[in-house]
Amino acid sequence: ATFYHAFCGSPPFESGDFNEILEQHLSNPPLPLKERNSKIAPALSKIIEKMLAKDPNDRYRDFGAIIAALKTLYARACEARRS
Numbered sequence: 001a002t003f004y005h006a007f008c009g010s011p012p013f014e015s016g017d018f019n020e021i022l023e024q025h026l027s028n029p030p031l032p033l034k035e036r037n038s039k040i041a042p043a044l045s046k047i048i049e050k051m052l053a054k055d056p057n058d059r060y061r062d063f064g065a066i067i068a069a070l071k072t073l074y075a076r077a078c079e080a081r082r083s
Contacts, residue, residue, distance in 0.1 A: 003048045008036035012052060029054065043073050 004012045012030035015021045030052055033045040047069050053059045060066045 001052065003051060004030060004033060007040055007044070007048065008033055010036070026054075041073070041077070043076070047073065 001012055013021050013024035013028070015024070030049075033040055033048050034042060047066070050059060050069075051066065060069065
């Protein structure tokens with residue numbers, strides 16, 4: 001949720017009521033990041049959306065897996081700039 005907030009300027013779910021935010025986190029998928037920030041790279045959006053997956057089996061298995069995905073994204077971005 002912190003990554004989502006950092007890249008679009010607001011949290012994935014908003015409400016003045018804490019219980020409503022909790023319910024949204026449990027039940028609703030967040031709006032795709034690319035719809036809230038059209039400048040974000042689709043690959044980064046996919047990484048962040050995977051971190052927010054409702055089903056734990058659909059998320060990264062640990063922090064190391066997130067780091068690996070981000071490093072791969074960075075390497076591809078660097079390679080694209082060189083081309």
